[in-house]
């Protein structure tokens with residue numbers, strides 16, 4: 198069980214089931230004896246995270262460029278901690294990452310996907326991205342939809358399209374309309390093979406390698 202940990206990212210539009218599935222993955226991996234930690238972006242506990250939270254809850258208005266850069270800074274704050282854990286053999290299950298950054302901001306008027314990717318270039322490159330694929334209509338019908346600033350069907354539809362443009366070879370698209378248990382099984386199969394395969398591999402740099 199020696200070697201580095203795997204960086205596993207779970208992405209999708211709002212209410213696609215990411216947080217539910219991250220918790221299930223962590224508990225399954227722990228019970229298999231893996232060293233694993235869960236992380237969530239945005240991390241709302243840091244200073245940048247508090248500003249992001251106020252924006253998402255509509256308590257503070259911010260320029261769209263500033264919000265985008267705050268989300269990216271919120272990830273860079275955790276970069277050294279992530280690398281340290283990965284090198285110690287801890288696998289990370291990450292609930293949202295830079296793909297959310299690019300997909301959400303580029304759904305706004307006047308923002309290209311290319312511009313949006315720039316501030317996150319060089320972050321640790323995920324070994325696996327599990328994209329929970331759900332239509333914005335189905336997501337809307339799930340609990341709590343509509344509380345935060347981006348939870349509008351038309352906006353989420355654009356975000357969904359943007360995510361699909363970001364797909365690369367590390368991506369697995371999972372049908373998130375299945376039962377929680379079926380989604381979990383499919384995700385766990387993918388994660389198990391990646392954890393075994395990355396042990397001797399270097400950690401890449403996102404959107405640079």
Ligand SMILES: Nc1ncnc2c1ncn2[C@@H]1O[C@H](COP(=O)(O)OP(=O)(O)OP(=O)(O)O)[C@@H](O)[C@H]1O
Nearest residue numbers: 210211212213214215216217218339340375376377
């Ligand atoms: N496979 C599923 N089928 C039906 N409902 C689900 C499924 N997975 C999660 N849910 C429900 O959908 C809601 C949203 O789930 P969850 O919080 O895990 O999504 P999320 O993608 O993390 O959301 P957000 O990004 O908006 O925080 C919850 O009420 C959860 O119980």
Ligand SMILES: Cc1cn([C@H]2C[C@H](O)[C@@H](COP(=O)(O)O)O2)c(=O)[nH]c1=O
Nearest residue numbers: 211238239268293294297298301302347
């Ligand atoms: C990481 C990240 C997130 N967002 C958006 C996506 C969601 O609408 C919220 C976060 O909500 P969650 O329930 O905490 O997942 O923020 C974004 O626009 N840019 C990002 O980089």
